[in-house]
Amino acid sequence: MSSTNAVLRRLRKILALAEGGVEGERENAKAHLDTLLRHHGLSIDDLASPGMAEVSFYEFAVEGPFEERLVRQVVAAVTDQVEVKTFLRKGKRGLRAYRLTAAQCAEVTLIYEVTRRALARELECTYKAFVQVNELYPSTTDEPDHASPGDRSTEELVQLFSRMTTMDRTPIHKALE
Numbered sequence: 001m002s003s004t005n006a007v008l009r010r011l012r013k014i015l016a017l018a019e020g021g022v023e024g025e026r027e028n029a030k031a032h033l034d035t036l037l038r039h040h041g042l043s044i045d046d047l048a049s050p051g052m053a054e055v056s057f058y059e060f061a062v063e064g065p066f067e068e069r070l071v072r073q074v075v076a077a078v079t080d081q082v083e084v085k086t087f088l089r090k091g092k093r094g095l096r097a098y099r100l101t102a103a104q105c106a107e108v109t110l111i112y113e114v115t116r117r118a119l120a121r122e123l124e125c126t127y128k129a130f131v132q133v134n135e136l137y138p139s140t141t142d143e144p145d146h147a148s149p150g151d152r153s154t155e156e157l158v159q160l161f162s163r164m165t166t167m168d169r170t171p172i173h174k175a176l177e
Helices: 003-020 023-040 044-048 065-079 102-133 154-165 172-176
Strands: 055-061 095-101
Touching (some): 003 044, 065 102
16 A cells, blocks of 8 residues: 555545534644645645545556657656656566556556657658768669658658758768778
């Protein structure tokens, strides 16, 4: 049982007393509840739906270091925390777990799925720009992987050119000296 769940249970009991106690109890419970909510950074809404406020471990699949960093960043944004603790399970290399409420998990899942696809597209475009800037392609090829600029849409070409203009060519000759 986590300390967060214990705190939520305690706060719910105080809320019940604030709503149903006798006159003096009600006032004291309400004041105590307000103080504890501020102290723990919670709101009355966090107590209103018990199923949504319980903290549990939720796992997210990651493929590579960029997705690992991305899911951690999404969790940080959703939970509004600078430091996010990532949990790993032995034998589960492609999974990262985080302590979240069910509502936070739903939000992280949605944002992560949308942004991981967007990140994949952006990384692919950046890779193509890097290859073009550094001329890392054969002078002639019949392979479909090496599409000529004419095989791309105007939007793709504009995006590719935009990336290329921000990149410096890697000085290969200096690396060989």
